[in-house]
Amino acid sequence: MPDTAPVIDCADPASFPHSVLAERHPALVRKVQDATPYGPEQRRALDALLHETLHGTVEAPADDAWWDTWNARRYAGRSWFSLPFLAAESCFYRQLLRAVGYFGPGPWQGVDPFRPFKLAELDTPEAAAELAALGPLSEQPLPDQLSALLHGSLWGNRADLGFRLQSTEGTAVDSPLVVDDSDALLPLLTGTAPDPHARGTGPAGRTLCLVADNAGRELIPDLLLVDHLLTHGHFDRALLHLKPYPYFVSDATTADTLDAVRHLVAAKTDAGHRLHSALSEGRLTLRAHPFSCAPLPYADMPADLRADFASADLTLMKGDLNYRRLVGDRLWHPTTPFTEVTSYFPGPVAALRTLKSDVVTGLTPETETTLTTTEGRRWRTSGTRAVIQLRT
Numbered sequence: 431m432p433d434t435a436p437v438i439d440c441a442d443p444a445s446f447p448h449s450v451l452a453e454r455h456p457a458l459v460r461k462v463q464d465a466t467p468y469g470p471e472q473r474r475a476l477d478a479l480l481h482e483t484l485h486g487t488v489e490a491p492a493d494d495a496w497w498d499t500w501n502a503r504r505y506a507g508r509s510w511f512s513l514p515f516l517a518a519e520s521c522f523y524r525q526l527l528r529a530v531g532y533f534g535p536g537p538w539q540g541v542d543p544f545r546p547f548k549l550a551e552l553d554t555p556e557a558a559a560e561l562a563a564l565g566p567l568s569e570q571p572l573p574d575q576l577s578a579l580l581h582g583s584l585w586g587n588r589a590d591l592g593f594r595l596q597s598t599e600g601t602a603v604d605s606p607l608v609v610d611d612s613d614a615l616l617p618l619l620t621g622t623a624p625d626p627h628a629r630g631t632g633p634a635g636r637t638l639c640l641v642a643d644n645a646g647r648e649l650i651p652d653l654l655l656v657d658h659l660l661t662h663g664h665f666d667r668a669l670l671h672l673k674p675y676p677y678f679v680s681d682a683t684t685a686d687t688l689d690a691v692r693h694l695v696a697a698k699t700d701a702g703h704r705l706h707s708a709l710s711e712g713r714l715t716l717r718a719h720p721f722s723c724a725p726l727p728y729a730d731m732p733a734d735l736r737a738d739f740a741s742a743d744l745t746l747m748k749g750d751l752n753y754r755r756l757v758g759d760r761l762w763h764p765t766t767p768f769t770e771v772t773s774y775f776p777g778p779v780a781a782l783r784t785l786k787s788d789v790v791t792g793l794t795p796e797t798e799t800t801l802t803t804t805e806g807r808r809w810r811t812s813g814t815r816a817v818i819q820l821r822t
């Protein structure tokens with residue numbers, strides 16, 4: 431993988447990453463304090479974290495091995511704004527959970543500070559309308575259903591709570607994709623493409639990995655896509671990669687997945703019942719690898735995770751953060767080939783991502799010129815643009 435592009439950091443006050451630290455994180459801390467009646471100890475710890483991130487230096491707690499496991503202790507003593515963007519955000523979420531007592535021991539151990547936001551999202555009229563659309567969709571030809579579910583999963587990525595803390599874009603209608611490899615992806619999803627690697631075929635059947643991003647209104651369409659692929663025999667089993675604990679506000683955990691399946695069951699959808707059975711029978715398996723919350727790109731993934739992806743016929747990477755970790759959180763020239771920056775990945779991989787941060791690859795020069803001429807840099811971070819990119 432080429433590594434010549436500069437790593438994205440937070441130093442420039444005019445940059446998007448700087449605004450995430452200086453504006454989004456303070457807004458998030460306030461929301462967390464408002465949403466849950468934490469006691470004075472947790473409130474003080476949150477205030478202290480905020481002060482530290484804005485005016486102090488990174489304090490890596492000596493009793494938290496996470497900082498050693500993922501080589502993050504090297505950032506201790508530095509201004510948060512001097513860190514690589516990916517590391518600054520990842521360390522911030524680690525410290526936020528510590529501040530609210532999530533890692534315990536104590537009464538707040540395991541209490542997700544973001545759960546009120548995630549649950550509220552499932553009860554919105556928009557979420558209800560999306561479920562209501564499932565009935566008419568089931569009467570469409572199967573290829574149309576699959577295409578709609580794929581795009582539902584892609585655009586579900588726009589529904590990201592952390593992002594909405596700062597975005598003024600509202601609920602824009604879907605715009606044309608800036609890269610669209612869906613013609614090549616759809617046959618891979620249905621198993622009708624000639625498979626040059628013949629990976630995972632044979633007695634064990636086809637395996638899909640879906641690396642989830644957000645809970646709520648993103649995870650529901652992700653699960654519906656997985657259900658469709660299992661129900662129609664395109665894959666025999668699916669691995670759903672989740673976060674082992676709350677992260678980046680709305681990232682999906684096991685608890686969120688169970689909430690989503692319960693929600694689909696309560697809404698009396700067939701998919702809800704099928705997903706419930708698929709989980710019970712092991713056709714849908716959950717994963718929550720610690721690396722999923724590491725401040726590192728996937729190029730640095732440990733061997734067991736690499737083996738998991740290698741065993742899959744296809745991996746779907748959802749969302750902006752996974753994209754940043756997949757291609758490396760660097761200021762690539764936008765025309766840098768996606769296939770090149772993902773060449774290290776141990777199997778066919780597709781990214782379904784709305785653009786919410788500066789990193790992007792695989793654009794044609796014409797697309798980049800048009801976007802930049804009409805929007806400046808806004809298209810990179812506004813969440814209104816999206817890509818489906820594939821490397822077989």
Ligand SMILES: O=P(O)(O)OC[C@H]1O[C@](O)(CO)[C@@H](O)[C@@H]1O
Nearest residue numbers: 590643644749750751752786787
């Ligand atoms: O939920 P997603 O699609 O991963 O997006 C989260 C994105 O939001 C941010 O926190 C700010 O844009 C990014 O750092 C991150 O990539």
